[in-house]
Amino acid sequence: MPFKKPVQKYSASINTVELGTGDKKIAIGGESVLPFYTFDGEIANAPKVGIEISDLGMAEELPGLRAYYDGAESVADIAKKAASMEGVDFVCLKFAGADPNGENKPVEDCVAVAKEVAEAIDLPLVIEGCKNAEKDAALFEKVADALQGKNVLFLSAKEENYKAVGAAVGLAYGQKVGGESSVDINLAKQLNVLVTQLGVSSQNIVMNLGTAAAGYGFEYVVSTMDRVKAAALAQNDAMLQMPIIAPIASDCWGVKEAVVSEEEVPEWGPVDERGICMEITTAVSCLASGANAVILKHPESVKTVSRLIKELI
Amino acid sequence: MAKFIIIGERIHCISKSMREAMAKRDPEPILKLAKAQIDAGAAYIDVNIGPAEKDGEDLMKWAVQLIQSNFDNVPLCLDTANRKAIEAGISVYNRAKGKPIVNSADAGDRIENIDLAAANEAICIALCSKAGIPADNDERMQYCQEMLERGLMQGMEAEDLWFDPLFLVIKGMQDKQVEVLEAIKLFSEMGLNSTGGLSNVSNGMPKDIRHIVNNAMLAMSIQCGLTSAIVNPCEPGIKETVRSCDIIKNETLYADSFLEI
Numbered sequence: 001m002p003f004k005k006p007v008q009k010y011s012a013s014i015n016t017v018e019l020g021t022g023d024k025k026i027a028i029g030g031e032s033v034l035p036f037y038t039f040d041g042e043i044a045n046a047p048k049v050g051i052e053i054s055d056l057g058m059a060e061e062l063p064g065l066r067a068y069y070d071g072a073e074s075v076a077d078i079a080k081k082a083a084s085m086e087g088v089d090f091v092c093l094k095f096a097g098a099d100p101n102g103e104n105k106p107v108e109d110c111v112a113v114a115k116e117v118a119e120a121i122d123l124p125l126v127i128e129g130c131k132n133a134e135k136d137a138a139l140f141e142k143v144a145d146a147l148q149g150k151n152v153l154f155l156s157a158k159e160e161n162y163k164a165v166g167a168a169v170g171l172a173y174g175q176k177v178g179g180e181s182s183v184d185i186n187l188a189k190q191l192n193v194l195v196t197q198l199g200v201s202s203q204n205i206v207m208n209l210g211t212a213a214a215g216y217g218f219e220y221v222v223s224t225m226d227r228v229k230a231a232a233l234a235q236n237d238a239m240l241q242m243p244i245i246a247p248i249a250s251d252c253w254g255v256k257e258a259v260v261s262e263e264e265v266p267e268w269g270p271v272d273e274r275g276i277c278m279e280i281t282t283a284v285s286c287l288a289s290g291a292n293a294v295i296l297k298h299p300e301s302v303k304t305v306s307r308l309i310k311e312l313i
Numbered sequence: 314m315a316k317f318i319i320i321g322e323r324i325h326c327i328s329k330s331m332r333e334a335m336a337k338r339d340p341e342p343i344l345k346l347a348k349a350q351i352d353a354g355a356a357y358i359d360v361n362i363g364p365a366e367k368d369g370e371d372l373m374k375w376a377v378q379l380i381q382s383n384f385d386n387v388p389l390c391l392d393t394a395n396r397k398a399i400e401a402g403i404s405v406y407n408r409a410k411g412k413p414i415v416n417s418a419d420a421g422d423r424i425e426n427i428d429l430a431a432a433n434e435a436i437c438i439a440l441c442s443k444a445g446i447p448a449d450n451d452e453r454m455q456y457c458q459e460m461l462e463r464g465l466m467q468g469m470e471a472e473d474l475w476f477d478p479l480f481l482v483i484k485g486m487q488d489k490q491v492e493v494l495e496a497i498k499l500f501s502e503m504g505l506n507s508t509g510g511l512s513n514v515s516n517g518m519p520k521d522i523r524h525i526v527n528n529a530m531l532a533m534s535i536q537c538g539l540t541s542a543i544v545n546p547c548e549p550g551i552k553e554t555v556r557s558c559d560i561i562k563n564e565t566l567y568a569d570s571f572l573e574i
Contacts, residue, residue, distance in 0.1 A: 185566065186566065186567050189566050189567070193570045193573070193574055197573070231566045235566070
């Protein structure tokens, strides 16, 4: 009997969300099949890879990574260099310096940096906050205003600040809203409901379901992504059809495998390579589980992951 | 396995205002009731024009186009004894949001409505009765088989036959209720879809307690595998019961605001 290949194509689809403007704008989502299941149906928008930079510059980074940015003084220079790396689809500017428990930079300073970076690059821009809900809300409002028309994604609106972030970023300034729900699938859906109820179109929402480095409770991340995609496609759940973005850089570069020096643990080998491995492994696992975009830090991992995507789709 | 389907029953010529609106082709009252039911969670709207022997075809066409054009092609359940009127309704029906439902066939005089549904690629409600109330579930399941075979012979998919166990009024047939639930379970075990005029169970009860009984019967029926019901979704608790059952059966992912979406 001849083999008949079963096709698993769904009538529902993931929303398509565009980021950026002009020639370099990107679209994420849009598929009606499981991740990389191109044999079941077309994946018009391959997953995208972003590169993360910080408003604090390169001072705190490992020497191996710093070398890639030699000669870049300002954050705008760093952004320019980041945007020119192989495989980069978008740049993510993280305002680590805004953290009230850290440098606590004033919002106005952050706005100035955001403007410089947006001027310096033509790739789509993603803005990541400092994880302090109150500060992020204030910061996002001003940055969203300053970058009007640039179609920027903000990470993220959380349970504590979704009203302020959704109203400013999504409604007042027409930017894209990321909803963050630290690996809590019910909260992921609830946030989408709440942000939509504010009046933000579901086409302007991206989900950050929460991340972890591979090996650090990562199975929860994977099962959450799996369940979300299943609900979106098989159950046609409109409140879970937003594309998924996984900003995994800080998780990956924060675990001991990525930071402990070679002198301390010689048998682990060079520290830079370990971080890159961690980033690639985590990114690929996220993509296989349904992430429509990943945000990485090391140019080597960006290049590798981007090539892998191009080979598969 | 899918979310439970509410078929809103309120556009029914038994109500005086609906009868008048249909006779005068007055859109307002009909659109108002359609909207109220859609807002309350109805996935399908039943359009009962009664026997409509005189102008059934014209009336059904008018009603189908009126409701679908105003509510994004909401799928409809065409409910009349006039077969020509059902065909006329289907001829102008937009399938973008779902197939039309023929309401209804039975195993007796109305069995040809299965042929009608098959010929028109429609869903057909198949009432498990021939003449009067089936004596027991052996009889119900015999009718179920007869109608299933008839549909399959005509090329229908089994999923397009929605079997109606015939919900019975509690006041008078209290001892038959569990049997109805068991019939639903039998349909479900065969992988069949089911539906029915569920509020019939509370017929004749004081108005203020009907919805309580209806909600209890609804939840119990859903647990037995009922996949749809013809009810008044505007009745207190109906939408909440159905949504909660969908959550409990894991048909849709829970979120705190699940009753609002």
